Amino acid sequence: MMEEIRIYQSYFSAVAIPLIVIAIPLYGMFKKVSVYESFVEGAKEGFKVGVMIIPYLVAIFVAINMFRACGAMDQMEQWLKTPLAFIGFPPEVLPMAIIRPLTGGGSAGIVADLAQEHGTNSLITQMAGTMFGSTETTFYILAVYFGAVNIKKTRHALPAGLIADVIAIFLSVYIVRMLLG
Amino acid sequence: MLNYIWAGLIIISVVFALYKDGEDLYDNSYRNGETLSVQIQGIPPGYADLQDPGPISVSVKISPADYISFFDPAKDMDRVTRGIKSANVWDEAKEFFAKPLPAKLVTTSRGRELQLAVPETLPTPFNVIYESTKDDNDLLPAYLNEWTPDPDTPNLATASIKFADVSFVSVKKVSSIMFVKANAAVMFGIGLMGVIALWMGLMKIAEDAGLIAIFVKLVRPILGPLFPQIPKDHPALGLIAVNLAANMLALGNAATPLGIKAMESLQELNKEKDTATNSMVMLLAMNTASIQLLPPVTLIAVLGLAAADLFLPIFLVTLVSLGVAITAAKLLGRMKMFKKTDPMRPNNPNAEKGGAA
Structure with missing residues (x-):
């Protein structure tokens, strides 16, 4: 039981972040947002x-x-x-x-x-x-x-x-x- | 509050270090100026008469009993040896000094000197002497006071050695760590930039695409009452929800940039830009005590399989502590001393123009 939870956990953490990273621009494109420009705009703030x-x-x-x-x-x-x-x-x-x-x-x-x-x-x-x-x-x-x-x-x-x-x-x-x- | 804690940490550190070093000086914990008798194997005959003998490889045997009586456990060495995990630091010493230490016998301007090559782990308080007096080649210098060749065994001599004086260990440590960590903080901040930029970029897309607005609607019923100062349909609530979700799922890398993004959004609403609003305090409190559905990656890395057992305890503990954090943030916010500094209070004389209503 615990072993299974651990496996799912490792699957989850492996997949969760890439999924989010794909999903957001995908949805953005679907909504006709210029995703590249938006990303750069936002990322600038990171610095x-x-x-x-x-x-x-x-x-x-x-x-x-x-x-x-x-x-x-x-x-x-x-x-x-x-x-x-x-x-x-x-x-x-x-x-x-x-x-x-x-x-x-x-x-x-x-x-x-x-x-x-x-x-x-x-x-x-x-x-x-x-x-x-x-x-x-x-x-x-x-x-x-x-x-x-x-x-x-x-x-x-x-x-x-x-x-x-x-x-x-x-x-x-x-x-x-x-x-x- | 932070003012006092911050200044307190620094002042306590320096005062405590000075106090400790004073105690060490008073007790002569590191036996400055005292000699320790050792046996040296490998001193050639007639060494005393040689003018410039050059380095000679020898091995130095320190008897555990001599070492122990040198530092004299009967005196209160508890303070010096404290913080050592081993139940008995003297047992550690016995084991350590069972083997002779390799050394070089050299002649320096200070006279005859032994340069001891020591392994990485040393018994306390020997390690302190080593750490504070080792030379550039990581060798421990010890001055050779006098030596008497053993009449029966060739090349063996009984000698007394003296280590360099050790003082102000703690103060030196505290002041050197200051500079090291100031540097480390800068490197750390720079190291964070990439991840923050990545997530801020993604969140900007999410915002422009209207994802955050959808999120706001979803979480409004739950989070709304906790953040009464956020106007309806403001994106801050959505960003807070994203941050809390990342935290719950132990997406440590993502949670921090998302939290920063949420803070920025709250800052837009703030009327006094250098003071935290109640919403900001709430967000911070919820972050420090976030519910964990999954244990953090670090814990899994450290404990391996055993971390699986901790799912339930961690979940239960965080469930309660989140409740405590929310209650504490709310109740403390109602206290007079914090209420009168609330940037959102009506008729705040420090309110900046341009801050959202």
């Missing part, structure tokens, strides 16, 4: 956006990686371990919980690391994997999405995103334990 987000990316990348490099995260882990173990949160996945909103690559690395150490079918890896799959790199999304339109005052975007992240991280632990434990 503006790419340049526009760079300052925002620099701000976020630098701050987050300085924080990761200074070792404060290890300290945080040390402090949080005991209270979290008390509510049933395994300390092994704590780095994942801390890093996830900050960096996508770093958190994928943690999943890989845990998989190697505990095995891909261990509860720990499954919890970390669920966290990875169910949350996003909030800081990155914020930098890119708001950077693209030059929004500097983000108001309640970050708190709202982080609240959802925290809930998702805790839920991952409990739901995985319930369903797979």
Whole structure:
């Protein structure tokens, strides 16, 4: 059953994007849109956006990686371990919980690391994997999405995103334990 | 909010690094100036008298017991060795120093010096000393203090060596990462341009062909109430729907450019161009907590088959977290401090002319 789902999933992701890429111009031609001109017109904006987000990316990348490099995260882990173990949160996945909103690559690395150490079918890896799959790199999304339109005052975007992240991280632990434990 | 978090991250990083380095200096965690006794195999007889002997290949044996007592685990080395996965870093050291290390014995302006060739993975805190003092050829220099030839074994000598001083490890790391990552951010932004251009081009066709307008009609009943500030029939709603759909299907490459496109559309409606509207915050929140019908490609790449088991948990978690994100965005938007900065508030003195009504 799971095997089948996995196969369909791989079929789907292989075909979905090319299908969309064909379908849109096809429909455009059907509607008598000059597709080439429209495409170029739209694509031009891509470059503006790419340049526009760079300052925002620099701000976020630098701050987050300085924080990761200074070792404060290890300290945080040390402090949080005991209270979290008390509510049933395994300390092994704590780095994942801390890093996830900050960096996508770093958190994928943690999943890989845990998989190697505990095995891909261990509860720990499954919890970390669920966290990875169910949350996003909030800081990155914020930098890119708001950077693209030059929004500097983000108001309640970050708190709202982080609240959802925290809930998702805790839920991952409990739901995985319930369903797979 | 972001102001405080951003400044906080930077300030905490530097202050914490300074604090840690101060602690290291106080404890002399890296044993600056102290000597470690080793055994060197391969020193030719009469080496001490040679004026310029040239490099000599030797092998250096550090006994695990000496290494351990050098760093003295009885003292609180917990701080230095923390963050290491292995349960016992000293066991790691025992294993590591079972074999002798190859080295070159050279004469430099500082005197006789060993250049140790070390494997990639080193036990802590030896790795820190290596990382901060290695030379251009990735060799670890160690000054030869004194050596006494073993009377029974030829070419064997007992010696004491001294590593170069190590200080301000964390501060150096933090400041070097700053420049590395500033560069990386630029490369990353440039790397995104192609994909963004591709999807923006496609979306422009979809818009011109009226596909987005069809989408708007379809999703209006569901998404409309979440984005009350978007006027009826505005394309923003359709673009938001496309972005959310790409997210749900884990089409990561497509989701980001589509989200940007949706943001641009929302920006048209914005009366204060540097401030996020409630709709923008909602879109962002929904993106960070999007329902996942399929797990992201990265996860499948990392976990392989095992990722299949995570379909259901991920779906359930995201179902709840999406609800939380929507509620949080709505409720926070009603708070006084955020309400008074809403660009769409009536009689906003900062409203720009030309912003859509």
